[in-house]
Amino acid sequence: MVGASTWGIGPRAAATRWRFGFMDRRKIVKRRDTFGLGTAALLAAQFGSRIPVASARGEGGTFVFGTAGDPVGLDPAVVTDGQSLRFADQIFDTLITFNGSSTDLKPSLAKSWDVSADGLTYTMKLRSGVRFHDGTAFDATAVKWNFDRWGDPKNKNHTGGDFEYYTDVAAWPDVISSVDAVDDLTVRFNLKASQGPFLLNMALGSFSIFSPAAFELDPENAKRKPVGTGPYKFVEWVPGDKVVMEANADYWGEVSNVDQVVVRTIPDNSARFLALKAGSIDMMDGVNPDDVATAKADRGIGILLRPPLNVAYINFNQTKKPFDDVRIRQAFAAGINRQAIVDALYGGRGVVANQMIPDYMLGYNTELKGFTYDVAAAKKLLADAGFPNGFTTEFWYMPVSRPYYPNPKQIAEAFAAELKKIGITAELKTKDWGAYLKSSRENEFPVFMLGWGGDNGDTDNFLFTFFGTDGGGNTWKNDEARKLLVKAQQSADNQERDTLYRQVNALIEKEVPRLPIAHTKVPLLARAYVKGYLPSPVGAERFTMVWLDK
Template sequence: MNMRKSWILSLAVLFVFSSVLVACGGGSNAGKEKTLIYGRGADSTMLDPAVVTDGESFLVTENIFNGLLGFEKDSMELTPALAESWEELDDGKTWTFKLREGVKFHDGNDFNADAVVFNFERWAKQEYLPSDKDAFIYYASMFGGYEGEDGHIIESVTAKDEYTVEFKLKEPQGPFLANLAMSPFGIASPEAVKEDPKKFAENPVGTGPFKFENWKKGDTVTVVKNEEYWEEGLPKLDKVIFQSIPDNSARLTALQSGDIDIMDGLNPNDADTVTSNDQLQLYERPPMNVGYLAFNTEKEPFDNKKVRQALNHAVNKEGLIKSLYAGKAEPAANPMPPSIWGFNEEVEGYEYDLEKAKKLLKEAGYEDGFEVVFHAMPVPRPYMPDGKKAAEFMQADFEKIGVKTKIVSPEWSTYLEETNQGEHDMALLGWTGDNGDPDNFLYVLLDKDNARIPANNIAFYKNNKLHDILIKAQRETDQDVRTELYQEAQEIIHKDAPWVPLVYGTPTLAAQSYVEGYAPHPKGSDKLKEVDISQ
């Protein structure tokens, strides 16, 4: 090669290398695309928030959609969102919302009152579902069923003008505003839904800070900055990639090596590893959850209350917490956490007592025990870092009272489907509160209304007295009166023992030191619009 050609080649290489440095920021943020990779324990099941019930789906959809109302970034205080203001009339039976003007859906269509009406009518009438197997489970759980059912609380939703919408309720509903702020009630583009509901569940269109880009199932969901987002200066990131890494330890390794920027599902005993590394920062999500073991009360032997009480006595919650939670949990007595108002402190959890458990089994006619299939979660959840190990821990104690269990752990979407269809004998699950109201735990998870398939009440527990109390509490707007009713409800549930309430967990998360503005939200799904990267 002659000197002239060599010099030209060297110059070309230098130019390319310099261009790469400029494109990557060259040690500064100038011209650099800000991409955040969020490591999580499982993939989403679907991306239509009205259809799903799992936190992994809401983690993504929370950033694609807005509801009429929202919550503060680190608390359950209500804030305006797509509705700028609202007014209560007729003793809580009529609500008028003034909508934000100039907002567009990600497909370019206008957000307006007609879009709000379409969404609520879609949910109430069970229209435009992705498939025949799906249902708007949350809608029925929060608003008393679907249109035409006796308990359905919403009488009508009407567009009074282009940016005013009116809700008429059959009766006042105490948690109504808090319900509207929940993740499932993000307002979707009517045109996108009507074009193809199944496609919409995989390619969602909302008004949120990020727009959907792609979904590589089992691997990543990618969202990109909505350049026309209505909150000025937000979002700060250009792209967020939600990366599925099922194993907690592998996820921490990915964080330590710089492959991801934030991780949830940190093993509690790895917290010290994070705090001792000056390149990382530790977070604790404000606790608003319960992990539980649900008995399918429609199947033998769990249709017998004494059997359910016996298994409550056979669970060593303190030992479970010591083994799996490294002190980041407390034993549960009620099916709602103490961070929620209305918690009944007078209810004492079933003490760990194997002799008492054996006695109850004998009284129930199962002196020699029985065999049962035990569903254990295949993925880490905020209330349970390792479902399989938790099941194995309880399996050992159950065997001491003659109850033999076969642990099964199908993949996450199958697990959710089998439990909400009632195919299980007993199953581990849990709940992170959606709106800070006791109704969201007690009515949603344990009322007979929500034992309809697909069920949020996977114990399929039905108690008419409890139902009457919970409906009365819903229709009441005085919080003191509601508190008394919910405390009575917790006493009934404790005696009937459809669950073993296991733990109230304090989930731990970790991030790179350069991540700024991240605030884990109590409800478990975080808006990332204010998150930034400083490097």
């Protein structure tokens, strides 16, 4: 067992009727229209998430939220990081959205929708009278413009990035055939193949509707000048310092209680906590476990917990030797004492991840034994692979804390200490967050730390995103797994999907394309006067819910 001192530590077919949220894998039911619990109810019962309830509202003021890093960009279609997508939830709207702190769906810019019997045609009726922040009208033409921009590489507006959510997460190039503006307030989606989580994917922040007029006015700066229909208007972004938004008084939906929102970048977790204690910020994420304990004793600070819809993992680049050898990957799995690391570095809010999805999700395979810590077995695997004396490798870790890795440098040091015991020397390296994400997507690192916060509560959003395409750092070339994932994605039968995902999880355990580390209940800290904040398992929280009692 690894001691704490070794590491130098201190003291997220009628689809309108089907909820695709979390499932109890032991209680799969036959009728899809009665399937599943709402996310908030299930998770509150299972994990006891603390949710504040306010009895009266105040209005006005500035809400200041502290976080670890800058957004990579503010054009939702071309970003994948949570820091960036946080702003999509404030500045933009999607056609469909999540209901409060659950993954149940509700209307947004689309007020209703119908699905054909074969699941290949979705017809949506749009809200009337909605305007973008630049004053232009939202209509079906604007919806078509956005989908054409995202999905057509030949479109002149298909610029700014890789559109990874469209291509690799939702897999819409293989699903959407065309989008038609039937009339001003009707849009029709014509599909090549049915997709079980189609509407859930529609609610993802990456598919926020951008003002066509604003984008075409200055396409090169779209990622720095976001214009949507959301409850907040963009004011300014000072890199390394803050992003400022102001309340949209003309918003069609629930208007903000506060006048302004400032999201401040404070990279160091401890410095951010000191800023919270001093009152220079009102709320923060990226909390050190030790600081949670300190906050418990401070009556001026409240603790909220976001349910654990996430996974931390180590990714192996199988295009680089020796990680193309399954025995090397299996040696990592056997040689890292994940339980000891989670116990020491997650402050009681992490559980060891035995699969790439939490154990309450569709397709979790209860018949798998998981990865067992066994130093002798790890050394034998290395010897069998031709490395009896081990080897040296770069090992990349994230420069910013994320919910699944609360202190990535510290955890990387723990991994390195464990690997040293089996003969592997891990040379720890990092780089700027935006560059880190780019390098991970482009398969530049031999082995690296990363994680995923679920977007919609569906297993497809984890397993297909990780292993269903060639994007997103996936170098696992397993045709059987990909066929199973596509079949599960196209199915509208959750019993069938559960069986298919179980098979995929068995293949993952056998070949270890990524090593799951932990699932985390994510703490958020707020001054006691911050009221109304409801943590969402997918992290899609709108600041409109917040009011300041001061």
